[in-house]
Amino acid sequence: MGRARTGALAAAGIVLLALGGAGPWLAPSDPLHSIDSAALRLLPPGTVVPALIRSDGKQLPVAGRDSDRPGTLITEWRAEGDDVVYRRGPRWKSVPLEELQRDEAGRPRVIRLAFPLGTDRLGRDLLSRLLTGARLSLGIGIFGVAGATLLGGLIGLVAGLGGRLSDAVLGRIGDSILSVPRIVLVMALAVLIRPGPWVLALLLAVSGWPSLARLVRADVRSLSGSEMVASARAAGAERWRVAFRHVLPHALTTLVVAAGLRVGPFILLEGSLSFLGFGVPPPHPSWGNILGEGRDVLIDGWWITAVPGLLLGLTVVVVNAAADGLRDLMEPRRRPA
Numbered sequence: 001m002g003r004a005r006t007g008a009l010a011a012a013g014i015v016l017l018a019l020g021g022a023g024p025w026l027a028p029s030d031p032l033h034s035i036d037s038a039a040l041r042l043l044p045p046g047t048v049v050p051a052l053i054r055s056d057g058k059q060l061p062v063a064g065r066d067s068d069r070p071g072t073l074i075t076e077w078r079a080e081g082d083d084v085v086y087r088r089g090p091r092w093k094s095v096p097l098e099e100l101q102r103d104e105a106g107r108p109r110v111i112r113l114a115f116p117l118g119t120d121r122l123g124r125d126l127l128s129r130l131l132t133g134a135r136l137s138l139g140i141g142i143f144g145v146a147g148a149t150l151l152g153g154l155i156g157l158v159a160g161l162g163g164r165l166s167d168a169v170l171g172r173i174g175d176s177i178l179s180v181p182r183i184v185l186v187m188a189l190a191v192l193i194r195p196g197p198w199v200l201a202l203l204l205a206v207s208g209w210p211s212l213a214r215l216v217r218a219d220v221r222s223l224s225g226s227e228m229v230a231s232a233r234a235a236g237a238e239r240w241r242v243a244f245r246h247v248l249p250h251a252l253t254t255l256v257v258a259a260g261l262r263v264g265p266f267i268l269l270e271g272s273l274s275f276l277g278f279g280v281p282p283p284h285p286s287w288g289n290i291l292g293e294g295r296d297v298l299i300d301g302w303w304i305t306a307v308p309g310l311l312l313g314l315t316v317v318v319v320n321a322a323a324d325g326l327r328d329l330m331e332p333r334r335r336p337a
Contacts, residue, residue, distance in 0.1 A: 029124075029128045035123075036060070036061045041123045042120070049113045052109070064076075079108075118303045120290075136286040137270055137274075137287040140279075143201040144208065145204075147202060148208035148259070149259040152213040152216060153216050153255050156213035156215065156219075159220075183272060189203050190203065215255065215258050216251050256326070260323035260326045264317075267315060268312065270286070271291065274289040291308050
């Protein structure tokens with residue numbers, strides 16, 4: 001029960017990020033835009049940058065890279081007469097002192113901009129992008145599994161209780177889908193459709209139902225010859241009532257456990273597709289396309305690839321642990337003595 005409880009808590013946190021919108025709400029800054037791309041470009045994790053504030057509230061980050069020491073970030077500003085001169089990337093800029101917010105002593109007001117996970121090549125806060133991208137990456141995986149579970153359950157039920165013709169036709173369709181590597185199949189469909197997040201979740205569902213349908217069909221086949229089903233038919237129950245009232249509830253345990261074990265692979269598949277450019281289109285962030293953006297600056301901005309990659313791997317491990325706990329909870333025979 002301990003592992004099941006831990007898995008349930010982890011799954012609840014993931015669902016909160018994916019469906020509740022908690023990620024964007026927790027994001028400390030705008031995940032789509034940078035307040036100053038030149039000054040905040042490729043800042044390493046843990047960087048804190050001073051910023052001046054204009055009277056209209058606009059922030060002016062004070063940062064640049066030292067040309068004599070590559071990779072070294074310097075923050076510098078000074079007053080020159082009635083103007084304030086500050087670093088903006090590789091150049092110097094100036095702003096009239098009267099246009100800046102000032103403290104009681106008349107000095108320019110300075111705040112600190114913190115970037116715990118650094119910034120990307122456009123100066124956007126990586127932490128904000130990862131928190132916002134969690135809703136897309138996890139949401140697509142969860143909705144993809146939900147769609148595949150619904151399709152697999154219904155198709156497996158029809159194949160198991162229908163005649164030989166329906167079983168053969170549905171079986172051949174499922175075999176045809178399984179004969180093509182799944183990532184290749186979804187990539188081919190994505191080229192034709194150019195999917196958004198919801199369409200991508202639908203493609204994952206359409207490509208992922210055959211394995212679930214096989215499990216349901218096997219359970220339904222074994223139940224269709226049971227005394228329970230024979231009694232229901234002898235009592236005059238219609239076929240659809242037998243299917244949904246007597247057979248499907250007994251196959252739900254297998255279906256739910258199998259669906260839980262597929263959440264991790266679905267999230268990983270979404271990340272792979274977005275990394276390759278066939279998933280969520282920019283500028284909307286997902287963990288996969290953030291990984292893809294880091295390829296071009298892997299040496300100067302290693303954290304852009306390392307952090308989302310680590311987060312994606314840890315999420316899959318946590319989801320699999322939650323699925324194992326769910327399996328122990330729903331299949332008591334599998335619990336250790």
